Amino acid sequence: MVIDVDNLVKKYGSIIAVDGIGFRVDSGEAFGMLGPNGAGKTTTVEIIEGLRTADSGQVSVLGMDVARVPAKIKQRIGIQLQAPSLLPLVSVEEILQLFGGFYERSLPVDDVLEMLSLQDSRKVLVKNLSGGQQQRLSVAMALINDPDIAFLDEPTTGLDPQARRGLWSVIENMRGKGKTIFLTTHYMEEAERLCDRVAIIDHGQIIAMNSPRELINEYFNESAIQFEMEPPPSEVILKSFPGTTQVIVSGSEVIIYSDNIPATMSAILKYAEKTGLTEQLKDLYVREPTLEDVFLKLTGRKIRE
Amino acid sequence: MKPFLKLLIADLKQFFRDRTALFFTFAFPIFFIFIFGWVFSGAGDMSYKIGLTNNDETSVGDSISQMLHQIPIFEIIEGEQDAQMEELEQGDLKAVIVVPADIASSIGSGEPSEITVYYDPTQTTSAQIIIPVLRQAVDEINRQLTQQPLLLRLSEESIQVHDLRDIDYLVPGILAMSVLFLGLFGSLTLVERREKKILKRFGATPLRRSTMVFSQVVYRMILALVQTLIIIAIAYFVFGVQMVGNWFVLLGVVLLGTLTFIAIGYFAVSRARTTEGAMPIIQLIQFPMLFLSGIFFPVDLMPDFMRPVMDALPLTYLGDAFRQVMVEATPLYPLWIDIAVLGGWLVVSMILAIKLFRWE
Structure with a gap:
């Protein structure tokens, strides 16, 4: 176990950003913290990294108490911050050398450049980098000290x-080398693909935690039917369709979770025919549920609303 | 040591890649010396064009003309009165001297005769200089004509070991100004880095805050030393201003001054949230300091009620210290007082800055 968080609380005035969060991360695990913006992900991570102090609760990283020896812990973790801003007039190579110099032990700059495919921009000044290159550089900076745990805070936000x-395969490579990865994201497919285990967080609390597959199986033995219709049927009507377990309507988009796909499908088509809205029914398809659906089912909201 | 040096080198690299910073740090003070240098050094060897209408054709008129030609600050141009009066009105001539036609006969008969000088009183400086010089010249001519022996002579001895010109006073002032700017504006880097979350990024590594601040301070001190050498070199090679004092004392004062103003800057912006908020605070300190500290104006020009303000400003002491070390000008205070007052400001500002600075 490399991270142990117990009953963490952080308030900003009357707003409770982190409300009693607790979890553990094992060595070599890729752990994801998933939730909408403002759910408390970044605050939680920054407390674990030693960048903020908690109002109450315990955090231990690599067996050390974050509140007591933050500097010692920082030697052995790598941190990638959201919306990174760096010294504008130094080159990629120079900034990696600079940051490498802050640690007792660091990787050769060439290795890190190669890991993030930044070899071609090694001489480019930070201010002249594209958004994607900057993002990769900020990940490179988190890896320069060959950390035992890499904290990546929304690493792919704003990337095409x-x-x-490209960045996913870098993270997968790190997983392959047995590094512990702590990832926060609001991209469900990212968490699903990269993480051994995810914690879904909303309003400062963990509302579910397990491996992505287990989470989906835990909350769903049904499949999702998705379509668009203008105007959408009312929830009462949707719920009356056979096999329906839960419905979510947002705008003209409808998701029905159903444990009897043929029955639900034919009810949808009948409804469209009866109301003369067949022309209005679009993009009808059946799919396996995802983490996004888990979040929807748990909160009744979409994660990116 | 390693993180400190790496940071320092990164900052120096950034500086030399930033044309705006380069310009304001090096070109600006140089620009300032040239402008002030030309304005002031011009006054020293400036000559005034003076018209002379000599209506007397005897040897008396000739000798008067010769005497006037010998005055070093006058460039005598002889001509007709009407034409010369017109040039005077246009400002091409600063004065017109008219020697009357009957001067030889008047002198022969013992009658006083009048040499008339026409001048433009709106041109105050030239009038203030030309009239007394002419009066002296006429006295001298008078004495030679009457052949009276000289009984009293005024001997002028400067108490300065070497003569000080305006430019000599000015260069220490420019140096003090540069140190002021370099120190005060240094604090903006930290505010900007906090605002852009660069400090937060540094904070995510084992780098200590003290190391980061220390490297910033040393970086500023290096710039201050380079700037000092450039200013002194230009002052010496272009305007012949001699650095007569002890180099070590001078560089020591430069470093102390830089430290003091860095500390004042950090204290001033300690509560500012953004660079936009910090900038006006710095300017609010900088401008009154520049004009009330007497680094560019002699203390005597300052109204009495402003004296306490002047006596409180650290820049006054920095300027005074530079002046006495660089050109051995008469000090306002002994050097140890200058150093003590700067040191006092340093310690107080530093304590306040450390207590108040907002890191997040």
Whole structure:
């Protein structure tokens, strides 16, 4: 066990940002903290990293108390911050050398550049980097001290799909080398793909925690039917469809969780025919539930609303 | 030591890659010396164009003309009165001297004769300089014509070991100003880095805050030393201002002054949330300090009620220290008082800055 968090509380005035969070992360595990913006993810992570102090609760990292020996812990963890800003007039190579110099032990800059495919921009000044390159550099900086635990806070936010996939494979490589990874994200597919275990967090509390597959199985033995219709049927009507266990309507988009797909499907089609809205029914498909659906089911909200 | 040096090198690299910073740190004080230097050094060897209408054709008129030609600050141009009066009105001539036609005969008959000088009283400086010089010249001519022996002579001895010109007073002032800017504005870097979360990023590593601040301070001191050498070099090679004092004392005062103003800057912006908020605070300190400290104006020009203000400002003492060390000008205070007052400001500001500085 490399991270042990117990009953963590942090308030900002009357707002409770972190409300009694507790969990453990094992060595070599890729742990994800998942939740909408403002759920308390970043506050929690920054307390674990020693960048903020908690109002109450215990955090131990690598067997050390964060409140007591933050500097010792920082030697052995790598931190990637959200929306990183760096010295603008030094090059990629120089900033990695600079940050490497802050630690007792650090990796050769070339290795880190290669890991993040930044070799070609090694001489480029930070201010001239593209958003994707900056994001990769900020991950590179988190890895320069060859950390036992890498904390990555929304590492792929603002990246195009290709760059995101590139970064995912970097993180997968790290997993392969047995590094512990602590990832926060609001991209469900990212958590699903990268994490051994995720904690879903909302309003400062953990509302579910397990492996992505287990979480989905725990909350769903049904499948999801998704379609668009203008105007959408009312929830009362949707719930009357056979097999329906839960419905979520947002705008013209409808998701029905159903344990009897054929029955629910034919009810939907009948309804459309009867009301003369067949033309209005679009993008109807059946899919396996995802973490996004777990979040929806638990909170009744979509994660990115 | 390693993080400290790496940070220092990174900051120096950034500085030399930043043209705006380069300009304001080095070009600006140089620019300032040249402008002030030309304005003031001009006054020293400036000559005034004086018209002379000599209506007397005898040897008396000639000898008067010769005497006037010998005055070093006058450039005598002889011509007709009407034309010269017109040039005077246009400001091409600063004065017109008219020697009357009958001067030889008047002198022969023992009658006093009048040499008239026309001048433009709105041109105050030239009038203030030209008229007394002319009066002296006329006295001298008078004495030679009447052949009276000289009984009293005024001997002028400067108490300065070497003569000080305006530019000599000015260069220490410019140096003090540069140190003021370099110190005060240093604090903005920290505010900007806090605002942009660069401090937070540093804080995510084992780097100590004290190391970070220390490297910033040393970085500023290096800039101050380089700036000092450039200013002194330009003052010496272009304007012949001699650095007559002890180099070690001078550089010591430069470092002390830089430290003091860095500390004052950090204290001043300690509660500011943004760079935009910090900037006006710095300017609010900088401008009155520049004008009330007497680094550019002699203390005597300051109204009495302003004296206590002047006596409180650290820049007054820095300027005074530079002046006495660099050009051995008459000090306002003994050097140890200058150093003690700067040291006092340093300690107090530093304590306040450490107590009040907002890191997050």
